[in-house]
Every structure is written in C-alpha cells, then in structure tokens.
Amino acid sequence: MTTAATATLVPPGDDASANVQLKYRSQAVAKPYFIAAIGLFVGQIIFGLVMGLQYVIGDFLFPEIPFNVARMVHTNLLIVWLLFGFMGAGYYLIPEEAERELHSPKLALVAFWVFLIAGALTIVGYLAVPYATLARLTGNDILPTMGREFLEQPTITKVGIVVVALTFLYNLSLTVLKGRKTTISLVMMLGLWGLAIFFLFSFYNPTNLVLDKYYWWWVVHLWVEGVWELIMGAMLAFVLVKVTGVDREVIEKWLYLIIAMTLITGIIGTGHHYFWIGTPAYWQVWGSVFSALEPVPFFMMTMFAFNMVNRRRRDHPNKAAVLWALGTGVMAFLGAGVWGFLHTLAPVNYLTHGTQITASHGHMAFYGAYAMVVITMISYAMPLLRGREANGNRAQVVEMWSFWLMTVSMVFITLFLTAAGILQVWMQRMGDSPLPFMVAQEKIAFFYWLREAAGVVFFIGLVLYIVSFFVTGKSRAPR
Amino acid sequence: MSASFTKSTARNIFYGGAVFFFLLFLALTFDTTQALPKRDNRANLTEQVARGKNIWETRNCIGCHTLLGEGAYFAPELGNVYQRRGPEFIKAWIKGQPTGAPGRRQMPQFHLNDGELEDLVAFLKYASEIDTNHWPPNIEG
Ligand code: HEM
Ligand code: HEM
Ligand SMILES: [Fe+2]
Numbered sequence: 001m002t003t004a005a006t007a008t009l010v011p012p013g014d015d016a017s018a019n020v021q022l023k024y025r026s027q028a029v030a031k032p033y034f035i036a037a038i039g040l041f042v043g044q045i046i047f048g049l050v051m052g053l054q055y056v057i058g059d060f061l062f063p064e065i066p067f068n069v070a071r072m073v074h075t076n077l078l079i080v081w082l083l084f085g086f087m088g089a090g091y092y093l094i095p096e097e098a099e100r101e102l103h104s105p106k107l108a109l110v111a112f113w114v115f116l117i118a119g120a121l122t123i124v125g126y127l128a129v130p131y132a133t134l135a136r137l138t139g140n141d142i143l144p145t146m147g148r149e150f151l152e153q154p155t156i157t158k159v160g161i162v163v164v165a166l167t168f169l170y171n172l173s174l175t176v177l178k179g180r181k182t183t184i185s186l187v188m189m190l191g192l193w194g195l196a197i198f199f200l201f202s203f204y205n206p207t208n209l210v211l212d213k214y215y216w217w218w219v220v221h222l223w224v225e226g227v228w229e230l231i232m233g234a235m236l237a238f239v240l241v242k243v244t245g246v247d248r249e250v251i252e253k254w255l256y257l258i259i260a261m262t263l264i265t266g267i268i269g270t271g272h273h274y275f276w277i278g279t280p281a282y283w284q285v286w287g288s289v290f291s292a293l294e295p296v297p298f299f300m301m302t303m304f305a306f307n308m309v310n311r312r313r314r315d316h317p318n319k320a321a322v323l324w325a326l327g328t329g330v331m332a333f334l335g336a337g338v339w340g341f342l343h344t345l346a347p348v349n350y351l352t353h354g355t356q357i358t359a360s361h362g363h364m365a366f367y368g369a370y371a372m373v374v375i376t377m378i379s380y381a382m383p384l385l386r387g388r389e390a391n392g393n394r395a396q397v398v399e400m401w402s403f404w405l406m407t408v409s410m411v412f413i414t415l416f417l418t419a420a421g422i423l424q425v426w427m428q429r430m431g432d433s434p435l436p437f438m439v440a441q442e443k444i445a446f447f448y449w450l451r452e453a454a455g456v457v458f459f460i461g462l463v464l465y466i467v468s469f470f471v472t473g474k475s476r477a478p479r
Numbered sequence: 480m481s482a483s484f485t486k487s488t489a490r491n492i493f494y495g496g497a498v499f500f501f502l503l504f505l506a507l508t509f510d511t512t513q514a515l516p517k518r519d520n521r522a523n524l525t526e527q528v529a530r531g532k533n534i535w536e537t538r539n540c541i542g543c544h545t546l547l548g549e550g551a552y553f554a555p556e557l558g559n560v561y562q563r564r565g566p567e568f569i570k571a572w573i574k575g576q577p578t579g580a581p582g583r584r585q586m587p588q589f590h591l592n593d594g595e596l597e598d599l600v601a602f603l604k605y606a607s608e609i610d611t612n613h614w615p616p617n618i619e620g
C-alpha cells in the first residue's frame with residue numbers, strides 16, 4: 001500500500017502532491033504545528049517533574065529555578081501546546097470539511113514560526129531573568145497585564161498571540177466561506193473565534209481585585225468550560241466521522257446537542273468561581289446549580305464516542321486513533337465531570353477552594369479533555385500527513401502502550417493529589433485547632449512523593465509516545 | 480435518538496440556549512457590578528494599594544501563593560495574611576527571604592525597599608477587607 005518512508009516534512013505547494021493520502025495538499029501545514037505541540041508537551045512535563053520534586057525537596061534547584069518560575073513554564077507550555085494542537089487541527093480539518101485548499105498556506109507557515117519564536121522567547125525570558133526585570137523590559141507598565149495565574153505572559157506576547165490567532169482565523173474563515181459549510185467546521189470556527197474573543201479579557205486588569213478576578217475567569221472558565229468544548233467536540237466529531245464511517249447527520253446531531261448542553265450549563269456555571277472572591281452570595285446558588293449540570297455534556301461526549309464506534313460501518317486501520325478517541329471520552333468525563341462535580345457545590349467548595357483538590361481536578365480535566373483530544377487528532381492525522389493511512393502494527397502497539405502509561409499514571413496522579421487534598425482540608429480547615437499551612441504540607445509529603453513517582457511513569461509514557469513515531473514496520477494494523 | 484428529532488432541532492436548541500444563557504449571564508454580571516461597591520472595599524483603593532498590586536503582580540507572588548483561594552498551592556493563602564501575621568511580620572518576612580533552611584520550600588529575595596514593602600502591605604490589607612462570604616474557614620487560610 002503506502003510507504004513508511006515519507007517521514008520528512010513536505011512543504012505545501014512543492015511535492016506535497018506526492019502524498020496521496022491528503023485530499024488537499026495545503027493540509028500539510030498542520031504537520032509542523034503537531035510536531036511543535038508534542039515538543040512543548042515534553043517541556044511541560046519536565047517542569048512538572050521539577051515542581052513535583054520541589055514540593056518535597058523544597059530547595060531543589062533554588063535559587064536557579066524558583067517554584068513560581070517552574071509553574072509558569074509548566075502551565076504556559078501546556079496552554080501553548082494545546083493552542084498549537086488546536087491550530088494544527090484547524091488547518092487539517094477545515095480544508096477537508098470545506099472541500100477546498102486552505103486560503104493561504106504560506107500565511108499559516110509564517111504564523112507558525114512567529115508563534116513558535118514568540119513562545120520560545122517568552123519561556124526563555126521566564127527562565128533567564130527575574131520576572132520583575134522581564135516586566136520592565138517588556139514595558140508592562142504601559143499596559144499591566146502580567147502576574148496573574150495562566151496569564152503571566154508579557155503584554156507584548158499577549159498581543160502576539162492575538163495577531164497569530166487573527167491570521168489563523170482569517171485564513172480558516174475565508175476557506176470555510178469559499179467552500180462547503182458543514183456543522184463540524186462551523187462548530188470548530190465558533191469555538192476558535194470564541195477562544196480569541198474571550199482571550200481579549202486578559203488585557204483588562206483593573207486595580208480593583210474583585211473585578212480583576214471576576215473577568216479573569218472570563219478567560220479561564222469560559223475557555224475550558226465553554227468555547228474550548230466546542231473545539232473539542234468538533235475535533236472528536238471529525239475523527240469519529242473518519243474512523244467509524246457513521247452517517248454524518250447522526251454525528252452532527254450529537255455534536256449540536258453536546259455543545260448546546262455545554263453552553264446552557266457552562267456559562268452560568270462560571271458562578272462556581274464567584275463564591276468567595278467578593279461577589280454577591282447569590283452566586284453560591286447559581287454557580288452550584290448550573291455547574292452541577294456541567295458533567296452532562298461531558299457524559300454525552302463519552303456516550304457519543306462509544307456509540308459511534310459501536311455503530312461503525314468500517315474498521316479503520318488506525319486502531320490507536322480510535323483508542324485515543326474513546327479514552328478522551330472517558331477521561332474528560334472523569335476529570336472534568338466527576339472531579340469537577342466533587343468540589344463544585346458551594347458548601348464543599350468552602351472547604352476545598354484552593355487546595356490540592358483543585359490541583360487534582362485541574363490535572364485530570366486538562367489531560368483528559370484537551371491534551372487527549374489533541375493527541376487523538378494527531379494520532380489520526382499524523383500518519384496521513386506522513387503519507388500512509390495508518391502506522392504499522394509495531395508503531396501502533398508502542399503508541400497504545402504510551403496511551404495506557406500516560407492515562408493510568410494520570411489517574412494515579414489525580415488519586416494521590418485527592419488524598420493529599422482531603423488530608424489538607426481535614427488538618428488545615430476543619431476542627432478546633434487547625435494546623436498552619438506549612439505544617440499540614442509536611443504531614444502529607446508522602447502523597448507528594450507518590451505523585452512524583454506517578455509523574456515519572458507519565459514521562460516514560462510520553463517518551464514512548466515519541467518513540468512510536470520512529471518505529472518502522474509493515475503498514476498493517478494490529479488486530 | 481429518534482428520527483423525528485432532527486439535526487435542525489438540535490441546532491436550534493444550541494443557538495437558543497447559548498444566546499439565552501449568555502444574556503442571563505450578562506444580566507447577572509450587571510447586577511453584580513451594582514452590588515460590588517458595598518463588598519469589594521473600593522473605598523480603600525488608594526494609590527498606594529495600586530502600587531502594591533503592581534508589585535504583587537510583577538513578582539509573580541501568585542505563582543506560589545493563593546489569594547482569596549486562587550493561584551498556586553505551594554505556599555500559604557495570603558488573602559488573610561494581614562490578620563494572621565500583621566504588617567510588621569510580613570515586612571520582616573519578605574526581607575528575610577530566603578530562609579535557606581535545608582530541604583524547606585524557599586521563597587525568593589525580591590530586594591524591595593521600605594516604600595515598596597509598605598505598598599505591598601497596603602495591598603494585602605485592602606485585599607483582606609473584601610467581603611468574601613466568610614471565606615476562608617479559619618485564620619490558617
Ligand atoms: C475540561 C474541562 C475543565 C478543565 C480543563 C478544568 C480545569 C480547571 C482548573 C485548571 C482549575 C483551577 C483554576 C485555578 O487555578 O484557580 C479549575 C477549577 C475548578 N473547576 Fe474545573 N475544569 C474543567 C471542568 C470543570 C467542570 C465540568 C466542573 C464542575 C462540574 C469544574 C469545577 C471546578 C471548580 C469548582 C473549580 C474551583 C476549585 C477551587 O475552588 O479551588 N471544572 N478547573
Ligand atoms: C509528570 C507529571 C506532572 C507533574 C509532576 C505535575 C506537577 C504540577 C505541579 C506541582 C503543579 C503546581 C501545583 C501548585 O500550584 O501548587 C502543577 C500545576 C498544573 N499542572 Fe501539572 N504536573 C504534571 C503533568 C501535567 C499534565 C499532563 C497536565 C495537563 C495536561 C498538567 C496541568 C497542570 C495544570 C492545569 C496546573 C495548574 C493547576 C491549578 O491551578 O489548579 N500537569 N502541575
Ligand atoms: Fe470553572
């Protein structure tokens with residue numbers, strides 16, 4: 001069938017036409033985006049392991065890499081690699097859905113390099129100079145936006161992100177407008193436009209701390225429990241159409257219902273962050289009720305994935321992609337739905353707010369929903385971008401091992417942090433003689449060690465994932 | 480799903496639901512904005528507090544600590560540190576970092592001068608007087 005040797009990056013416009021697997025050769029611009037995503041993912045995990053060690057050996061790498069610096073690198077790399085993944089997914093699936101070439105492949109490649117270089121410079125800035133110096137060098141005083149969780153990037157980097165996002169949206173929107181309009185591409189575009197629009201709130205940083213926090217959540221919550229779910233739903237639907245051959249009408253009906261439930265529950269669900277930050281007490285009712293329903297769309301996503309695979313009309317040779325798609329359904333529901341519900345009712349959140357319970361949920365939700373859906377897309381598209389319908393048997397087996405190692409170790413990371421969190425709440429926030437924060441932390445160090453061990457296994461899984469790209473062998477699917 | 484439930488029904492639920500609940504969210508936001516002056520301690524938002532918030536941000540304190548329960552979980556809550564420790568302790572603490580105690584979690588030295596320390600303390604005092612519906616549960620944060 002196809003050759004396993006076309007592993008080199010094929011620039012669009014040149015000999016990409018040699019790749020018979022691509023319906024539109026401009027889809028090839030997705031490839032560097034996916035490669036960058038995986039590279040930054042590795043960086044994210046290395047800094048996660050550094051922090052995990054700092055949790056138990058407090059002076060590890062101090063003062064070279066203080067905890068707050070490692071944390072910025074860890075979380076910002078996460079966001080940036082997911083954005084690379086979403087963009088790669090957009091560049092791959094929009095031409096195929098629109099049934100025409102991308103409006104401008106060249107612009108997509110320019111945007112890629114701008115984004116990668118700006119991202120790399122920002123990370124180097126975090127690591128090379130004190131944060132206050134970085135703020136001064138980048139003119140933070142002109143428009144102060146730095147120093148807020150997840151939004152630590154210098155203001156000029158934020159502007160850069162907006163510019164890259166606009167070129168991306170321009171490119172894709174024109175492609176859709178000129179081509180076939182499908183539900184999947186429409187939902188993808190709505191999600192991506194929403195992503196860009198809500199990011200604009202990162203430029204609003206009033207001195208009034210309550211207002212600052214109120215609108216900070218318009219970026220963070222309305223992203224992960226709002227517009228990103230549209231992107232996720234569209235990506236999952238696209239892959240399921242391809243690997244199951246189920247009628248598009250059915251899949252698109254599901255997609256609309258899922259994202260309807262997302263926005264119906266998730267927008268007012270923002271209220272679960274407005275319990276204790278100075279906002280009126282009625283948010284405890286609104287936030288609890290609506291966010292308690294937020295697991296519904298995630299559960300529908302699980303049902304959706306399994307239903308479509310069970311009703312499949314074809315057996316796609318890419319078994320690994322199917323595994324990732326099903327895994328996304330399950331893990332997103334566990335991480336966002338179950339672990340989110342765990343602490344979303346105001347009386348519970350009163351005790352767990354800002355503890356390791358929050359961290360446990362943050363990890364499984366981000367991994368289960370967004371990391372996994374990006375990997376699902378990469379798993380499906382990358383073999384095609386490399387000129388074959390699916391990877392060979394051995395490569396797929398290695399990829400499936402990496403799936404299980406990463407996913408199971410993430411379950412354990414979550415469980416260990418949950419145990420740590422329950423003990424933390426018990427010792428520090430309940431009873432007549434609560435312990436000081438640092439005293440309680442020392443008493444739960446055991447669970448932080450276990451988390452770090454699970455983190456090492458996660459890293460091994462990630463290395464194996466990368467290895468799977470280099471395993472050669474016959475292009476025959478595993479049974 | 481039954482065949483009578485069509486894709487366009489699903490689409491209408493999506494658009495209708497999204498628009499309705501977004502408008503409801505805007506209405507609640509409007510009401511919150513009206514209610515905030517009584518709760519968010521804006522009467523004490525001085526120039527000094529504004530400078531203090533800028534110092535808080537440009538040192539990335541949120542990268543280790545929580546403030547009103549949001550941030551990182553590596554170091555203690557600071558929304559109520561003003562009540563827990565008092566202004567003099569806070570200033571002495573920041574000046575004394577890092578402790579250098581082997582194996583203990585370390586906080587960087589930020590080289591803040593006395594004026595900057597006052598600004599930062601003013602910001603923490605302002606933050607501690609926001610009406611948080613009685614959160615945190617106790618003084619340990
Ligand atoms: C894929 C979707 C989701 C992702 C990626 C996600 C991620 C996160 C993250 C990273 C935080 C911590 C934010 C911070 O640093 O302050 C957080 C907080 C929170 N999440 Fe989620 N989440 C998701 C879905 C949900 C859902 C569906 C629920 C409810 C059912 C939920 C409930 C909460 C609550 C209550 C908090 C606040 C915790 C606290 O008070 O400290 N999340 N989420
Ligand atoms: C080797 C595995 C990992 C380790 C050891 C690790 C460790 C950590 C640590 C120590 C923190 C800081 C917690 C704090 O503020 O005190 C953190 C934050 C975070 N990490 Fe990881 N991490 C790992 C993998 C991941 C993965 C795979 C993801 C997502 C795909 C992720 C997403 C996050 C997020 C979203 C936060 C912010 C959480 C919040 O604000 O609640 N991490 N991580
Ligand atoms: Fe949320």
